[in-house]
Amino acid sequence: MKDFALMMIGAALVNNVILARFLGLCSFMGVTTRIDTAAGMGLATTFVITVSSMADWAVQHYLLDAYGLGYLRTVTFILVIASAVQFTELTIRKVSPSLFQMLGIYLPLITTNCAVLGVALLLVEGHMSFIGSTLFAFASSLGYSLVMVIFAGLRERLALAQVPRLFAGPPIAFIVASLLAMAFMGFSGISTG
């Protein structure tokens, strides 16, 4: 239990998908102009990453490892992720057409989010159990959502701030992102020796 908790904290904060592994940067810059859209995208990505990691674990153990097809891993995982996104889209549409109308815009974007494939490939390197890999994927995607919401909050404040014209817009957003990344470096510890 303690191992799982430490692994989840490490995946969410210390090795954050966006700020430490530099994955999912397009959505990090593109969907963080408002907190509610960033949270919507974060939750949708959390769902897809967790569900696709469950499917990826099964495919890796019962198909790729069992038949020595490891060289097909990347292609297979891309197929699994695309299927997971399509499954999510169909399910949300069936569960509630109103929710689909509101949230459907984010789902196609997730297919091309490299964070989803990145987490799936990290899980293979980790050689974890099913529950371990699912919790790792869930925690990684929670870390992704957390950073998306924090950055959206900062950008909402930035929109009201007086910024020199040269830095207005994306330049100041990149500077703030770098400061946020430095703040997250604190989670990995600072050497004093």
Add this chain to the structure above:
Amino acid sequence: MVRVDGGVAWFEPEQTTSCGHCASSAVCGTGANGIGSIASRIELRRFSLENPAGLRVGERVVVGVDDRALIKGALTAYALPLLTALTAGGLAQGAVGSDLVTMAAMVSGLIFGLAMARIAARRLSRRGELAPRFLRRASPGESCG
């Protein structure tokens, strides 16, 4: 606005992709109405409102949803099924400790969570919390980008 049925107006969201701006978008399927194309996705997201201001087909309007509607919707659709799946998986892992049993429990938890999400979404819809509202007519040249 794409259609009027009596007092009800039907709308489609404007949505473009970077692919849609390409000069070849008409021949690669992005601009076509085929399955999976942007046009067909937009058609799936068509929604209706009571025609509030005597709008006519072709007019562009700005609609909005309640500030917390997106968060509530996302929590209902994504967080609820995930929590039930992870809870079921955790309980199965603690009780049995087999990967196959945990996997089956997680899938069952996910299905149960989706059923609960359906009930919760119906409740939100009944209260009108997910419905978009007419705000104003869009000014010429105004875009959602």
